[in-house]
Amino acid sequence: MRFSSILVGAAFTLLAGASFMATAQTPPSKVQAGGLDPETFLPPAPAWSGASEKLVVPATHKWITPSEKTGLTATPTYDETVAFLKKIDKASALVRVETFATTPQGRKLVDVVVTKDGETLDPAKPVFLIQAGIHSGEIDGKDAGLMLIRDICFNGRDDLIDKVNIVFVPVFNADGHERSTPYSRPNQRGPVSQGWRNTAQNLNLNRDYMKADAPEMIGLLGLIAKYDPSFYIDLHVTDGMDYQYDITYGFDGWDGLYADSPAIGAWLDKTYRPKADAALKAAGHIPGPLIFARDEFDLSKGLDFNAFAPRFSNPYGDLRRLPAVLVENHSLKPYRQRVLGTYVLLEATLKALASDGKSLKVAIASDRALRPKIVDANWQTKAAPIATWDFLTIKSEQVASPASGAMVTRWNGKPGPVVKTPVYGSEPGAKLSIPKAYWIPATKPDVIARLKAHGVAMEAIKKAQTVEVDMIRLGGFKTSAPSEGHVPVVATGLTHETRKETYPPGSVRVSTDQSLGALAAYLLEPESEDSFFAWGFFDEILQRVEYMEPYAIAPMAERMLANDPKLTAEFEKRLKDDEAFAASPLRRLQFFYERSPFYDDRYLLYPVGREVN
Numbered sequence: 001m002r003f004s005s006i007l008v009g010a011a012f013t014l015l016a017g018a019s020f021m022a023t024a025q026t027p028p029s030k031v032q033a034g035g036l037d038p039e040t041f042l043p044p045a046p047a048w049s050g051a052s053e054k055l056v057v058p059a060t061h062k063w064i065t066p067s068e069k070t071g072l073t074a075t076p077t078y079d080e081t082v083a084f085l086k087k088i089d090k091a092s093a094l095v096r097v098e099t100f101a102t103t104p105q106g107r108k109l110v111d112v113v114v115t116k117d118g119e120t121l122d123p124a125k126p127v128f129l130i131q132a133g134i135h136s137g138e139i140d141g142k143d144a145g146l147m148l149i150r151d152i153c154f155n156g157r158d159d160l161i162d163k164v165n166i167v168f169v170p171v172f173n174a175d176g177h178e179r180s181t182p183y184s185r186p187n188q189r190g191p192v193s194q195g196w197r198n199t200a201q202n203l204n205l206n207r208d209y210m211k212a213d214a215p216e217m218i219g220l221l222g223l224i225a226k227y228d229p230s231f232y233i234d235l236h237v238t239d240g241m242d243y244q245y246d247i248t249y250g251f252d253g254w255d256g257l258y259a260d261s262p263a264i265g266a267w268l269d270k271t272y273r274p275k276a277d278a279a280l281k282a283a284g285h286i287p288g289p290l291i292f293a294r295d296e297f298d299l300s301k302g303l304d305f306n307a308f309a310p311r312f313s314n315p316y317g318d319l320r321r322l323p324a325v326l327v328e329n330h331s332l333k334p335y336r337q338r339v340l341g342t343y344v345l346l347e348a349t350l351k352a353l354a355s356d357g358k359s360l361k362v363a364i365a366s367d368r369a370l371r372p373k374i375v376d377a378n379w380q381t382k383a384a385p386i387a388t389w390d391f392l393t394i395k396s397e398q399v400a401s402p403a404s405g406a407m408v409t410r411w412n413g414k415p416g417p418v419v420k421t422p423v424y425g426s427e428p429g430a431k432l433s434i435p436k437a438y439w440i441p442a443t444k445p446d447v448i449a450r451l452k453a454h455g456v457a458m459e460a461i462k463k464a465q466t467v468e469v470d471m472i473r474l475g476g477f478k479t480s481a482p483s484e485g486h487v488p489v490v491a492t493g494l495t496h497e498t499r500k501e502t503y504p505p506g507s508v509r510v511s512t513d514q515s516l517g518a519l520a521a522y523l524l525e526p527e528s529e530d531s532f533f534a535w536g537f538f539d540e541i542l543q544r545v546e547y548m549e550p551y552a553i554a555p556m557a558e559r560m561l562a563n564d565p566k567l568t569a570e571f572e573k574r575l576k577d578d579e580a581f582a583a584s585p586l587r588r589l590q591f592f593y594e595r596s597p598f599y600d601d602r603y604l605l606y607p608v609g610r611e612v613n
């Protein structure tokens with residue numbers, strides 16, 4: 001889950017203190033913690049049975065997964081997970097376990113390549129990248145993936161890789177996964193102990209796709225560059241209200257909305273989604289769209305179906321022309337049901353890639369050939385609803401809460417009516433214009449390195465080069481509360497100026513005539529909310545150095561007034577229009593200093609050049 005209501009956020013804040021205590025000492029047992037077993041306070045789960053239950057192997061099976069041994073109620077540790085996969089690797093010719101990153105706490109992050117020869121990826125077949133545990137308490141995908149790989153290797157399901165290569169990341173956030181307690185996910189029905197949402201550096205990997213701070217993310221971007229997946233699935237679990245759906249998922253392009261990659265979006269919407277939904281329904285599951293209620297206690301206020309920034313996985317995929325699907329299993333459904341639903345969705349995806357991989361390849365090629373002049377950014381909520389959905393509710397009643405002093409909703413686990421619910425969407429708050437190329441000075445090695453990690457092609461210059469570029473100067477800026485280890489900055493009052501800039505050796509030219517051109521613009525246009533600028537990688541331009549003494553400015557100002565009638569007119573107009581300015585000796589002198597050659601010419605000048613001609 002990536003978006004919580006204020007109330008859910010508040011609940012997390014309250015429990016954060018408790019979990020701190022739990023990690024600082026031996027974790028208290030449920031009894032010590034006051035009998036706070038979630039089963040005693042979560043809404044009851046509806047009774048469930050489905051055809052997917054047949055996927056669980058008998059207890060005597062040689063390759064029963066660690067979670068199946070517990071009846072799909074618990075999940076293995078990271079070491080146990082890797083050990084199980086390595087055991088499969090040893091016994092099966094179809095699997096290879098490899099390492100793609102080292103976490104801040106020193107764990108080796110593994111991915112598992114599952115192919116017909118167990119070594120190489122067949123370039124003729126699509127690559128399916130399955131990622132579990134980005135939020136490691138939301139770990140259904142890991143245990144589903146272990147079952148699926150087991151069945152491919154030892155239960156006669158190797159047909160699933162006849163036409164597809166699999167790359168499986170069992171736990172993306174391995175450090176968080178090992179910060180496991182029964183108290184990490186209070187709104188979630190199992191497994192019994194859950195990992196932590198953020199990494200050991202307290203970074204949320206599902207905010208890190210653009211700025212790419214975490215070594216885990218750098219590793220994943222490397223994996224994407226290495227295998228060029230045709231389909232990327234990011235497996236989560238929700239928070240939030242109760243409803244009937246157990247497996248919810250979404251992507252840019254759903255109902256034709258928000259896709260930067262229109263052909264891919266259409267393939268996901270028209271080809272993939274019907275197949276995925278049909279498979280889930282046939283196996284006894286209830287698929288649904290991503291659900292963000294405006295007020296989880298009052299459905300009539302509607303649902304949000306927003307476009308998200310590319311700091312999140314699936315919009316990032318959309319921006320870089322990589323088919324990407326976000327899955328959010330419903331947290332209030334039991335772990336067993338969620339793992340089995342995930343298995344069904346993964347299997348359905350493999351089948352869709354086998355049957356329709358060719359048309360997907362065509363869609364990817366078509367989107368990668370696009371060279372847009374504009375990219376939509378900074379999505380905002382649209383005032384009017386964009387659709388009405390039939391929503392499958394769970395029955396509820398309002399009960400008095402002595403704790404809150406108000407009425408609260410209590411769901412009873414029984415299917416409720418189908419409710420027609422307004423759905424609100426997004427519209428772009430900015431349209432970024434994409435130049436022919438960007439020039440990034442060698443003085444910004446961190447920015448250059450991150451662009452490289454994204455796979456953006458660039459050309460480094462060996463000798464200094466003077467180039468005429470369009471450059472952006474800020475009128476000002478605003479900062480907000482720290483987020484993800486940065487202080488976000490919003491650039492205001494942008495103006496453009498044509499300048500001759502000399503770029504030192506090691507500077508790079510990033511042509512936007514590449515499939516990642518729109519991604520490069522999103523990272524490099526300072527107006528974009530997910531730009532390196534917005535994440536604070538250019539804070540050095542926000543400070544001015546050198547100053548001029550008032551006693552020196554005053555006589556200089558007299559000369560400037562005497563010699564420049566245009567400046568005089570501008571000054572007089574300002575005196576007339578702005579009383580506070582007229583009354584401030586310092587601001588008046590500053591006016592002249594700013595217009596003199598002594599003023600810092602690079603103050604608020606964004607140093608990335610835009611090649612427009």
Ligand SMILES: [Zn+2]
Pocket residue numbers: 001002135138236237
């Ligand atoms: Zn999540």
